[in-house]
Amino acid sequence: MIILSIETSCDETAVAIVKFSKNKVEVLANIVSSQIKIHSEYGGVVPSLASRMHLKNMSPVLKRAFKKTNLNQKNIDYISVTNGPGLIPALIIGVQTAKTLSYALKKPLVGIHHIEGHIYANWLKKPIKLKTHKGKNNFKPWKPEFPMLCLVVSGGHTQIILMKRDLNYKILGETVDDAVGEAFDKVAKLLGVGYPGGPLIEKMAKIGNKNKFNFTRPMMNSGDYNFSFSGLKTAVLYEVRSQQNFLHDKRGLRGVESVEVSLDNQYKSDIAASFQQAVIDVLIYKTVKSAKKHKVKNIILGGGVSANKELQKQLSQKIKKEFPLCNFHFPYSKLTTDNALMISIAAYYRIKNNKEIGNWKSAKADANLKLK
Numbered sequence: 001m002i003i004l005s006i007e008t009s010c011d012e013t014a015v016a017i018v019k020f021s022k023n024k025v026e027v028l029a030n031i032v033s034s035q036i037k038i039h040s041e042y043g044g045v046v047p048s049l050a051s052r053m054h055l056k057n058m059s060p061v062l063k064r065a066f067k068k069t070n071l072n073q074k075n076i077d078y079i080s081v082t083n084g085p086g087l088i089p090a091l092i093i094g095v096q097t098a099k100t101l102s103y104a105l106k107k108p109l110v111g112i113h114h115i116e117g118h119i120y121a122n123w124l125k126k127p128i129k130l131k132t133h134k135g136k137n138n139f140k141p142w143k144p145e146f147p148m149l150c151l152v153v154s155g156g157h158t159q160i161i162l163m164k165r166d167l168n169y170k171i172l173g174e175t176v177d178d179a180v181g182e183a184f185d186k187v188a189k190l191l192g193v194g195y196p197g198g199p200l201i202e203k204m205a206k207i208g209n210k211n212k213f214n215f216t217r218p219m220m221n222s223g224d225y226n227f228s229f230s231g232l233k234t235a236v237l238y239e240v241r242s243q244q245n246f247l248h249d250k251r252g253l254r255g256v257e258s259v260e261v262s263l264d265n266q267y268k269s270d271i272a273a274s275f276q277q278a279v280i281d282v283l284i285y286k287t288v289k290s291a292k293k294h295k296v297k298n299i300i301l302g303g304g305v306s307a308n309k310e311l312q313k314q315l316s317q318k319i320k321k322e323f324p325l326c327n328f329h330f331p332y333s334k335l336t337t338d339n340a341l342m343i344s345i346a347a348y349y350r351i352k353n354n355k356e357i358g359n360w361k362s363a364k365a366d367a368n369l370k371l372k
Contacts, residue, residue: 005343008094009086011035013057015065016340027137029065030341033057040195051089080347083111084369091365102360110347117342118302121335145297154303155181173225183229208273215278307336
């Protein structure tokens with residue numbers, strides 16, 4: 001079975017062509033065209049600009065994918081596409097492209113929830129051959145034991161999801177305001193270090209003191225599995241303003257608000273480390289608590305923030321210490337950020353289980369698509 005997948009939910013134009021067999025997943029092409037440099041100027045993704053860039057990039061990315069595989073379009077068995085959630089101007093480009101291909105090639109079309117893609121990125125274990133050879137990467141598919149708990153952490157989502165079997169989801173908790181990735185971006189902007197915030201904050205935190213600032217651990221004892229990171233972001237804001245005011249006074253600039261006062265690099269690193277630790281503490285506490293309650297056999301990470309090494313390390317240690325019968329998994333590093341390969345994997349399991357396989361008429365972009 002060969003699946004062509006498209007992902008355009010945010011600012012990556014991605015296309016993958018993947019061949020599935022019983023015991024092997026062959027990645028024939030996995031192309032991602034990123035817009036980070038374009039959006040970094042604005043400190044975040046601009047939806048209308050992202051849409052225009054998807055429109056510009058889609059055809060070249062598709063051509064690159066097919067060139068890498070040496071396949072004819074008629075060799076494709078299924079087409080899959082992220083149909084939500086995400087930025088609606090961006091989603092529409094991917095969905096319309098997939099519908100056009102489905103119509104022209106007379107192939108079935110499978111719509112995939114973006115978060116489902118991040119979850120199923122875990123189903124590919126480390127490649128049999130790490131180096132790409134003639135455009136191919138061979139993976140062994142994972143056959144997990146259920147029930148399973150998924151901690152999804154990305155720029156737009158923070159959720160704890162229980163899975164009792166393939167494609168079965170129950171959301172146990174989610175953010176009531178800012179998602180984790182969004183909070184990282186906003187703190188990075190407060191510190192003036194650039195975009196995207198996640199990797200930059202993580203890098204700074206390595207040389208910072210995580211115990212320097214005792215930031216709040218929001219909703220730690222709320223009694224549920226929901227999250228809130230808006231208050232933590234505000235606590236960082238107040239600390240930064242306090243330091244800037246102190247430096248104004250120290251340098252005799254009292255009342256001169258327009259004068260820029262740069263913050264010391266070590267101070268910024270301490271802020272980054274303390275903020276990151278506060279986030280990790282909350283994520284780990286609620287994840288392990290819910291995992292114990294539901295007696296899961298596996299805990300997995302998904303989403304862009306799952307690439308955070310400190311989160312991976314501390315969550316792994318906590319599970320081994322407090323819940324040793326449970327296994328812990330996170331995606332192969334190249335599958336943590338948005339990509340079309342993860343959409344192919346999710347599509348394969350939907351096709352395998354005969355779930356919601358449609359055609360070019362049925363696919364619609366939905367910015368608020370629910371996971372079900």
